[in-house]
Amino acid sequence: MPEGATKPPLWVRAAVWTASRTAALPVGIKAALFVALLLHGCGLWWGMPASDAWDNDGVAPRDFLPGLAQTFTPGEFYTYPPLHLAFLAVLTLPVTIVAVLRAPTLTVAGVLHEIIEPPYMTTMAMTARVVSLVMSLGIVVALAKIAEEIAPRGKERSAAVFTAWFAALGAPFTFYSHTSNLDVPSLFWASFAALSLTRAIVRREPRRLRTFALLAACGVATKDQAYAVFLYGAPAALALWFVLDDWARKSAKTIAREAGLAAAIGAGFLALVDGAIFNPTGFRARVRFLSGSASQDFAQYAKTAAGRWLAFLDTARYFERHYPAFLAGFIALGLVVLLVQVARRNKRDLLIAPEARGLVGALIPLLLVLSFTLGFNLVARRVEERFTLPQMLFASIYGGYGVAVLWTSDWLAKVKPLAWLVRAGLVAALSTALYRCMTIDATLLAEPRYQTEAFLASHVQPGDVVEVHGLNTYLPRFPPQAKVVRVDHRPVDRRGPLPGVEEVRQPLTDIAKRNPRWVVASDCYVWRYLERPDIGFLSSGGRMLPPTQALEAADQDATIFFRQLYGGQNGYHVADDAYVHEGLFPRVFLHASLSCRTVTFERNAPP
Incomplete structure (x- = not known):
């Protein structure tokens, strides 16, 4: 030089x-x-653009800064080490700065409200x-x-x-x-x-x-x-x-x-x-x-x-x-x-x-x-x-x-x-x-949730309630005219927020009280309640039921609800069944993320 x-x-x-x-x-x-x-x-x-990603166990788009903050906050910790989080946080720093400048307030809640919008999350x-x-x-x-x-x-x-x-x-x-x-x-x-x-x-x-x-x-x-x-x-x-x-x-x-x-x-x-x-x-x-x-x-x-x-x-x-x-x-x-x-x-x-x-x-x-x-x-x-x-x-x-x-x-x-x-x-x-x-x-390219999104966009009327269940990673994207409600009996503050989604804490089996017109369920989430070993099963020939699955299998509310829903026993029928059709390329299921069959149920018409 x-x-x-x-x-x-x-x-x-x-x-x-x-x-x-x-x-x-x-x-x-x-x-x-x-x-x-x-x-x-x-x-x-x-799955893009979206306010969250379909990468099950992925760190994008929401874990960069929170993960780093938890790593270096005394007494706290994040699930994963911070090196890659720091690298991605630096790369996406301009996005974060824009979100902070455009947030209604500089409080954590204010910035979070802005930054979870699809343009920021998709870029990250x-x-x-x-x-x-x-x-x-x-x-x-x-x-x-x-x-x-x-x-x-x-x-x-x-x-x-x-x-x-x-x-x-x-x-x-x-x-x-x-x-x-x-x-x-x-x-x-x-x-x-x-x-x-x-x-x-x-x-x-x-x-x-x-x-x-x-x-x-x-x-x-x-x-x-x-x-x-x-x-x-x-x-x-x-x-x-x-x-x-x-x-x-x-x-x-x-x-x-x-x-x-x-x-x-x-x-x-x-x-x-x-x-x-x-x-x-x-x-x-x-x-x-x-x-x-x-x-x-x-x-x-x-x-x-x-x-x-x-x-x-x-x-x-x-x-x-x-x-x-x-x-x-x-x-x-x-x-x-x-x-x-x-x-x-x-x-x-x-x-x-x-x-x-x-x-x-x-x-x-x-x-x-x-x-x-x-x-x-x-x-x-x-x-x-x-x-x-x-x-x-x-x-x-x-x-x-x-x-x-x-x-x-x-x-x-x-x-x-x-x-x-x-x-x-x-x-x-x-x-x-x-x-x-x-x-x-x-x-x-043939992700079943794309079919579900197309169905909802063409069938959901303004004001229709669409009930959903499970983590963000399992959900499709929803049309703007839908009123989306996520129901679970777990605390609301333990769920990843999604713009336009109302969080409800209630037993799943109380669906008659909620009376939504549509219910969307992903096999990547509900399989644990539909097809599971006996909860008393511990091991067989060296294999064992993971403790988390045993705990989920003991959830009677979810088990009863989803079995009734898929069995057509609680006043709903299958309106759309989205899955990857076998053809030149067979269906690949991987990491409870890829090729998630997604079923849309519609409330039965009154007799």
């Missing part, structure tokens, strides 16, 4: 750096990123979703770079390219890249932390452990469960490094010093950001909450050896929720061939061979997969798409290498017709995963 020149802003330098790095990527990775951009961007406007929600989309592309790049680091010489490029494709074509990954849930942002940091850990070992550059620790801390400061990715995986990788690499043993003091410094950097950053320093009482309360009701009240498996073993098995079985089941063969092939090829290079003496570090690098994704399974799934005893996403993404490194092995096979290349046939088969195999991702997008 010329002397006296003004230094560009940080965001400009970051953009230039990112553009330069992206330009250097192989064409195959760029193509995978372009496809991922299309998959993760299609339907990004799902879409900002968070775009950030998730961009971070999802970053994850693809990080995983491709890990594959490049651990692949044998001459295979780096193909391993990186096919890892990018394999990672980009996970179906739940496609869904969560559309939402403001914190899973993708936390895995963004975790994937780059894994890249730094891999480079520190494979390149014998222990100083990179500092970067690893900082990035890993960012992941945990985004969503706590990211700790499990490295809890056992990182120490195991370092231990194997000492066992297998003579250089590591000779450099033990240097590595130990860097590892200790890295631990201090990671712990210090996490304590600073996570509120432990500024709000120790709130931090302790949040840790108790996370290790208690936040996890155990939703546990799906008994706290027994049988329950944990079943959770371990189900973690592997969930592969078919992410990819077509047969693609697991590529992961197995990639893992086996990679280890064999690396070991073959070290066949003279594995413990002192110069390339022994390559074996450790090849094992790092596997160690991270096992670490999250042992450190989270078996502790929280939960196995769902978002709680198996880390394993599937890191396993995609082996899947990509398995595809690369067949695509670049020397012996297949000698028989060109066979080589082209195999490559066509590989394209077809990956296309099945692409189809699954397209199904997610098609479901987003």
